[in-house]
Amino acid sequence: MDIRDLLLELARTYDEGKGTSSGVHAQDLLRRAGEEWRHLLPAGFDAEGNGGSGGASRTPWIGVYDPDITRDPKKGLYLAYIFAADLSTVTLTLQQGVTSLQAKLGEGEKRRRYLQSRAKQLRAGLAKDLVEGWDARPDFKCDVLRARSYEAGSVAARTYDTAAMPTEISLREDLWHMAEVLQHAAAVERNLRDEMASSGLPVTKRVEGEEEEHAGLDGFRPKDGSDYYVLIRQRKIKKSRSHEVLVRLFGEYIEERGFVPITKKMHPKDIVLRRDGVEWMVEAKTVKRGNPTKAVREALGQLYEYSHFLYEEQGKGEPFLLALFTEDIKAYAPYLEKRGIASVWKTVEGWAGSPMAVAWGMVDEQ
Missing domain, CATH: 3.30.930 (BirA Bifunctional Protein; domain 2)
Structure with missing residues (x-):
């Protein structure tokens, strides 16, 4: 209902x-x-x-x-x-x-x-x-x-x-x-x-105060690509409850569209999608207080970072990149597309996304 x-x-x-x-x-x-x-x-x-x-x-x-x-x-x-x-x-x-x-x-x-x-x-x-x-x-x-x-x-x-x-x-x-x-x-x-x-x-x-910043990677300073690969897999990064719910909801949704969502043994990647031998790496971010700027910056940086260190540096073919958000990121969708990153977000009616996400069959054309 x-x-x-x-x-x-x-x-x-x-x-x-x-x-x-x-x-x-x-x-x-x-x-x-x-x-x-x-x-x-x-x-x-x-x-x-x-x-x-x-x-x-x-x-x-x-x-x-x-x-x-x-x-x-x-x-x-x-x-x-x-x-x-x-x-x-x-x-x-x-x-x-x-x-x-x-x-x-x-x-x-x-x-x-x-x-x-x-x-x-x-x-x-x-x-x-x-x-x-x-x-x-x-x-x-x-x-x-x-x-x-x-x-x-x-x-x-x-x-x-x-x-x-x-x-x-x-x-x-x-x-x-x-x-x-x-x-x-x-x-x-x-x-x-x-x-x-x-x-x-x-x-x-x-009273006046400052917001506390998350410090999930404090002290994380890898020396080279192989060091990064080992350390990032050992590092425990705290994920918010809303982040986990977003990942779960998207996984259930995208499976119905013919993709295979994988989270098990994928750390630090949020989700990996596979279909017909093709792989997508997904980074999920929660938009807080209606401001997508921080979430977009983090998704952009992590997708590029993981693609380089976890794929290219390991001699693997680089995946397609997808950023997942709790709400519409508006002007940032074309910004990410120009950098080779598709985006999908939750809406009041279901899910929507950027042109690349539409072309891949992840969401319907709006």
Whole structure:
């Protein structure tokens, strides 16, 4: 089921009084949400439905997570589709973890005040055009304390009337936009600090800070080509969870198009594709905060580097080169093509790519 159909089916069939047991249609649908949406989400994201534990929730919801930020709705930032208690609306919201605050702040007014203050700081740190047209605080029509905390903790939200739902493409575009907002908000959050006020309650303030750079190849200085070949195979390079999900999704997709995707014993290469005796080397990159520049530079450098040291220097025929991305790299696609590198990226409708990728049969012509 796509996003629209699943949300509408939940609005039509969810009944708090039926509990959470297996066999309750809406609860089963919530449990399947992650699998149903697996190929519809921004690359690297996961989804998980929640209809309550112990008792059924008055406001059922589906969390959408960037695992590089959090996979635990109790803490950190994530996206969620939260239904109002009367099921008349469902809201896509950028949420803060609520449950982890209970021990320190309780479940009532203190927690809501803290979450609302933090939401304001997060929103203030975002570029205005990112959240223009998005509300800050939704209304879940529910007096349950957790639902009220979700209202207070919302950073940005868009509410849909279940009697007049937008099209599937509109819903996906909103979700992909919010996925980008989530990544920006996570960067803002890294510069937030809590201070204790005279009231004894924590107050969130924003401080200036520098983003931490990944250092996966610190100290990696090969002396020559053969040294490189040995060292790079021994080197463990940490890959993000979203990177691994992108590789898996693409592997499943490209196999259906007649290519053989191989990851086993291919380190440090992300994927090798083979078909009819021809080989492609694939480098996968996640685009963060809507800016493909860094991802493109890294893909370009690594593809050239690996092609030289792992193929040419070893006396092997050089492969065709393919860069794989979580989203459209726009002007960089022709830039890479001029350098002999094709590109493929995830879209709201599936997969798209550059002219060489189309010619190879990896994606359809757009």
